[in-house]
Amino acid sequence: MSRGFVKEEDQEETPLVPPRADLPSGVTNYVTETGMEELQAEKQALIEEKSNLTAATEQEKRIASNFISAKIKLLDERIATAKIVDLSEQPKNEIRFGAKVTLKIGKSPKAMTYQLVGVDEADISKNKISFISPIAMILIGKKVGEKATLSLTKGDRVFEVMEIKY
Structure with a gap:
């Protein structure tokens, strides 16, 4: 049927659905x-x-x-x-996807633990960060005792790996 013969009030708007967490192409x-x-x-x-x-x-x-x-x-x-990703197959001495990593951040005496997870699982309130986040990217491949530096506009932030668990 031609749109010219359809009442305007009968038209339904296409619902606007918020996109899921960003996962870059490729x-x-x-x-x-x-x-x-x-x-x-x-x-x-x-x-x-x-x-x-x-x-x-x-x-x-x-x-x-x-x-x-x-x-x-x-x-x-x-x-x-x-x-x-089968976490039992990840190298136990190195940060990879799924790792629960305890970090000392900068000069803070308090250690924080985060898990590197998928984009849909990421939830900072649960200490779960996306594996494609800048912090995760600098941590992947690090071992206990190693440091990773994240460059920010306000200066560098240094993360020291204290523990790795899967």
Whole structure:
């Protein structure tokens, strides 16, 4: 049917879905086993949310359903490209993907522990940083006792590796 014969109020807006965490083109989508489980659980929650939708009108329900479907589509694309890294196969004496790293940062007496994880798992409130973050990039390959320097506009920040666990 020609768009000239469609009422304007019958037109639905295409839902604007926020993109997932950035994964640069050409970068492998590494995830931990836990990260994959979280992605699958997120998908299941979206499917359940979609099946339990209630709205005042059919149009509102369609819009909400389309929004959830778009989120599931983005999630499916991320799951399809995910490559699970077996942490038991990582070198125990070197920082690699999945490592839990205890660091002394600068002159701070307090040590901090972070885990290098996939882009979808990264959550600084849980001390999980993306493997493509600048901090992770300077730490990969380091061993206990080694230092890594991150250049910032306010000066350099030095990270000393205190412990590595998987």
